[in-house]
Amino acid sequence: MHDFRYIDGRFYCEGVSVESLVKKHGSPLYIYSQKTLVSNYQRLDDALKGLDHRICFAMKSNSNLAVMNTLASSGSGFDVVSEGELRRVIAAGGDPTKCVFAGVGKTEQEIRYALEQNIYAFNVESEPELERINRVASKLKKKAPVAVRVNPNIDANTHSKITTGTYENKFGIAFETIEGVYARASKLKNLHLRGIQMHIGSQLTEVKPFAAAVSKVLPLVEKLKASFGIEFFSIGGGLGIVYQQALASGTNAWWKRPEAKEILTPAIYAQALIPLLKGLGLCILIEPGRFISGNAGILVSRVEYIKRTGNKNFAIVDAAMNDLVRPAFYDSFHEIVPLRRKTGVKVSTDVVGGICESSDYFCKDRPLPKLVEGDCIAILSAGAYGSVMGSTYNSRSLAAEVLVNGKKSALVRQRQSLESIWQYESLAPWSTTRE
């Protein structure tokens, strides 16, 4: 579901022509659709109506302040993983008391800050972390709300780099030991055992692993409710989205399963999980990131050169792996379409960036409309884990970002200036400087 489409041969985000945004703000440019963000949030919220639930948007997928503000206004809480993210929630007008704090490496300073902001819960990943939170809370004379993250040891059937719920992964505490952990934690005076949490992986395209994990953990959750009076069960994020859309054709290197077209919809998710969770009498939290932001964003780029090497055809564009690293990291598939619709035969093309790495590509051997220098393209489904994973590798500045709302658009992140890339660096005092 998204609001990017061709109208009379020109590519639009909602009611705004993408080309007009590139003219105004240059490229590479991230563009987000407010309508898509809100409707993705709403569809999920509606599907879960039968449950007492809360959505905590996993802001690691997209932490632009305007995107977060849009979701906060829809009622969303946030799943944060650092003090920086929690500070962003506040800067975006979000509510820290609707935040859960995940991550295996929380520092004392981060714990202190989160306690001062009265977050809803820490999702705790180890026993030493429980002890540390207890210590920091005692210094602040507070009770820290915690949920232990259970690792259910269930294969999520997703890319190995984004699976999190097996004992091969660093996340959570082993399922078999959880009861003992709660018993010990209940003796720590400055902890409030508020819930239990799990997250088995990202970009799950089937509901089965979710249902299997919930079913496996459910008896444990019931026991914890009876013994310790926990009030919530967070089943994590991970809902997958369609990356291979109908707008263009190509091979799906990411899934290698072309039949996996019918993706997890909120209805499928809810139908499988509500019956399992309804009788539990706990508040159910979910932490979706990609489902809400993924198809709400695109990355626009301009073709700088067309180059042939042997029988390969390269379109070299002004965006690169520093702007969107997912293809380089995970071989991920992103649909690519020209901003002006082209007819005619397709040409097998590698769309690549200008960085000095062979992994700097957006697609390989993909049949695409014939591109020429100066054409602009949109790389789709770039709203999750796109700009947030951007870097200044090769001293390239971070891209600008725009939010569209109907016929309106706003620049919500300025293009980074080149000087600001090295603004925190300095020469050593013993260096010989040029006069």
Ligand code: LLP
């Ligand atoms: N909750 C926890 C504890 C997580 O670790 C994550 C994602 C989420 C929720 C949100 O997952 P989502 O609903 O977005 O699947 N960079 C990778 C994805 C890494 C996901 C990390 N954790 C990518 O580009 O595919």
